[in-house]
Amino acid sequence: MSEPYSVLGVSENASDEEVKKAYRELARKYHPDNYQDNPLADLAQDKMKQINQAYDTIMKRRGGGGDGYNGGEHGGYGRAGAQSTGRFGQIRTAINAGDLSQAEQLLNAEENRNAEWHFLYGSLCYRKGWLDEARRYYQRAVQMDPTNREYRQALDYMNRGGYAYRTGGAAGMESEMCDCCTTLMCMNCLCGGFR
Amino acid sequence: MFGYVLPLRDELKVREMRQFQAAYCGLCGALSRHYGFAARFILNYDFTFLAMLLSCREAEPSYGVCRCPAHPFRKRRCCKETAAFADAAGYSVILAWWKLQDAIRDNGFFRTLPARLGAFFLGAAYHRAAAAYPKYAEACKAQLDRLQALEAADGDGLDLTADTFACILKAAAENGQGEDKRILEQLLYHVGRWIYILDACDDLEADFKTAAYNPLKGRFGLVEGVLSPEDKTWLQTTLAHSANLAASAYALLPARAWDGILQNILYLGLPGATRLVLEGKWRRAKRCPGEPEMHTSFNS
Numbered sequence: 430m431s432e433p434y435s436v437l438g439v440s441e442n443a444s445d446e447e448v449k450k451a452y453r454e455l456a457r458k459y460h461p462d463n464y465q466d467n468p469l470a471d472l473a474q475d476k477m478k479q480i481n482q483a484y485d486t487i488m489k490r491r492g493g494g495g496d497g498y499n500g501g502e503h504g505g506y507g508r509a510g511a512q513s514t515g516r517f518g519q520i521r522t523a524i525n526a527g528d529l530s531q532a533e534q535l536l537n538a539e540e541n542r543n544a545e546w547h548f549l550y551g552s553l554c555y556r557k558g559w560l561d562e563a564r565r566y567y568q569r570a571v572q573m574d575p576t577n578r579e580y581r582q583a584l585d586y587m588n589r590g591g592y593a594y595r596t597g598g599a600a601g602m603e604s605e606m607c608d609c610c611t612t613l614m615c616m617n618c619l620c621g622g623f624r
Numbered sequence: 625m626f627g628y629v630l631p632l633r634d635e636l637k638v639r640e641m642r643q644f645q646a647a648y649c650g651l652c653g654a655l656s657r658h659y660g661f662a663a664r665f666i667l668n669y670d671f672t673f674l675a676m677l678l679s680c681r682e683a684e685p686s687y688g689v690c691r692c693p694a695h696p697f698r699k700r701r702c703c704k705e706t707a708a709f710a711d712a713a714g715y716s717v718i719l720a721w722w723k724l725q726d727a728i729r730d731n732g733f734f735r736t737l738p739a740r741l742g743a744f745f746l747g748a749a750y751h752r753a754a755a756a757y758p759k760y761a762e763a764c765k766a767q768l769d770r771l772q773a774l775e776a777a778d779g780d781g782l783d784l785t786a787d788t789f790a791c792i793l794k795a796a797a798e799n800g801q802g803e804d805k806r807i808l809e810q811l812l813y814h815v816g817r818w819i820y821i822l823d824a825c826d827d828l829e830a831d832f833k834t835a836a837y838n839p840l841k842g843r844f845g846l847v848e849g850v851l852s853p854e855d856k857t858w859l860q861t862t863l864a865h866s867a868n869l870a871a872s873a874y875a876l877l878p879a880r881a882w883d884g885i886l887q888n889i890l891y892l893g894l895p896g897a898t899r900l901v902l903e904g905k906w907r908r909a910k911r912c913p914g915e916p917e918m919h920t921s922f923n924s
Contacts, residue, residue: 463872469810472803472876558790558813558869559783560862561843590861591868594875595891 433483445491452484462592466583468527468556513545520549529556544574551583563587625723625789625823626670627910628901629815631885632892640884642701646687647882648672649702653690654713657705658756659749663713664693666720666746670819673889674796675712676882677811681804682706685881715760715796717753721746722764722792729772730836763795780842782821790816804877811873814866818894821863825851826901856902867894 434441437451459480464473513521516539523532532553539546551566564587570580631644651672655663679685685703692700703709724746727739754761771788774781793816797808824840831838832849840846844855851859871890879886900906 458875463868463875467869467872469807469873469876472807473872476876554783557787558810558817558866559787560817560865561783562781564862587865588861590865593864593868594872 433486436479436483437487448484448487452480455480458594460592460594463594465586465592466552466555513549517545517549524549524552524556527556529553544570544577544580547573548577548580548583555587560587625819626668628819628822628826628897629670629673629889630893630897631888632896635892636888637884640888643685643703643882644672644885646701646703647676647685647885649690649692649700650685650705650709651675651713651716652692653702654705654709655716658710658713659717659752661693662745663717663749665742666716671712671716671719673886674715674793674812675709676886677808678712678796678799679706679708679881680877680879680883680886682708682881711757711799712796714753714757717746717749718757718761718764719792721750721753722768726768726771759798760795764792767792767795775837778837778842780845782839782843783817785839786817786820789820790814792816793819807873807876811870811877814870814873815894818863818866818870818898821859821866822898822901825859826906860898860902863898864895867898870894 434443437448437455439448439451443451456477459473459477461470461473461477464470467473512518516535520532520535520539523529523535532549536546536550536553547566548570551563551570554560554563554566564584567580567584567587570577571584574580631640633641636644648667648669652664652667654675655667685706687701688704689699690702692698721743724739724743728736728743730736767788771785774785774788790813794809794813797805797812800808821839824838827836828838828840828846828851829849830836832841832846840851840855840859844851867890871894874886874890897906900909
């Protein structure tokens with residue numbers, strides 16, 4: 430396994446607090462919610478495993494306990510939720526495996542165009558990058574079966590525009606204020622220096 | 625179609641701004657060296673973004689000095705050519721050529737005169753680029769033919785037409801290996817989709833005046849060149865979603881070169897451009913880049 434400090438992007442002399450902060454930032458970046466139903470979800474899961482391993486290794490070396498977020502274990506990267514039987518089960522498997530042409534063939538051949546059909550067609554569209562069409566099919570699925578939580582969640586996800594990771598977004602208030610003061614101090618010194 | 629993929633300059637470090645300019649000049653040099661003087665004129669920041677993206681696995685770029693025909697009295701700093709920049713130059717020429725062909729097919733003779741002149745001067749460069757990247761040239765032609773057919777049919781599918789341009793950009797990942805190729809393909813697909821839809825939003829009013837094709841007309845059943853607030857909200861959401869998918873794909877690349885600038889473009893530049901176009905402030909922002917209200921805040 431490659432050097433754990435470089436995986437987290439911190440130096441070997443970083444304090445425990447800095448290591449934790451770097452870990453939290455990376456966990457936010459590669460969180461399953463950012464890769465829901467994403468064709469690259471498997472790569473994100475691998476990345477998250479690497480990050481968790483790196484954090485645990487560092488903490489063990491330093492004698493602390495690892496309290497890494499085991500996001501990958503919660504299975505949030507793929508839409509593993511509901512199960513389907515029969516032909517719809519086959520279609521679901523094909524979509525999750527990334528075999529989109531097979532999934533499309535099976536869906537087009539399927540005569541029973543019920544709520545699940547619309548949901549799965551929406552999933553196929555999402556994987557292809559056809560986000561507008563995906564929402565349309567999810568809307569139809571929710572209309573046909575309003576009680577199904579999976580379809581409702583998928584529609585809500587589309588209406589939110591997925592999840593946005595923003596750099597430097599949800600930092601703690603204290604660190605933000607410290608950074609602000611430090612910045613002002615530095616600017617004062619620098620501007621004074623340049624005059 | 626081009627000119628939306630830009631960094632949020634206020635949030636770039638000075639060092640990154642200079643590197644970005646060096647990349648721009650570096651691409652210009654690559655275009656001229658491989659494809660002749662006329663090829664320099666197709667240069668834009670979108671192609672620079674493509675060049676930086678294709679380079680992202682490479683080591684930190686090295687810089688040299690070059691002379692710029694547009695600024696003859698001062699030497700410019702430019703990054704040294706790499707294989708990725710040479711590829712990006714080829715793809716840029718092919719893409720620019722096919723966009724000109726598309727413009728020529730769309731309109732009458734006099735309105736297309738600038739495009740015809742452009743195509744005439746770029747012809748030799750295009751043939752050289754198509755010989756070097758035949759698969760990409762084929763993909764461009766095929767997708768633009770598909771786009772023409774969809775425009776003629778004038779249906780109500782937004783994704784279907786956006787898919788053609790998205791696939792053109794996605795094809796530039798052809799030289800990627802393994803996982804990198806998957807990541808780049810998703811990234812470029814969604815940047816392409818974002819560009820196409822944003823361009824449609826920006827050109828909506830003008831397209832209604834000239835009775836030109838615009839996919840939003842059919843999609844939202846518009847009778848005049850104005851989007852309703854609900855339509856704008858959905859467009860904002862779906863554009864943000866594509867930008868998020870591009871950014872989350874980028875996060876999976878162990879990027880080395882140009883990382884700061886690329887992160888700025890994906891996390892800040894694309895959302896900023898979306899907001900400005902949908903609020904109708906894009907053209908003004910480009911003319912007056914210094915006005916503070918034209919720039920999105922860090923947290924929006």
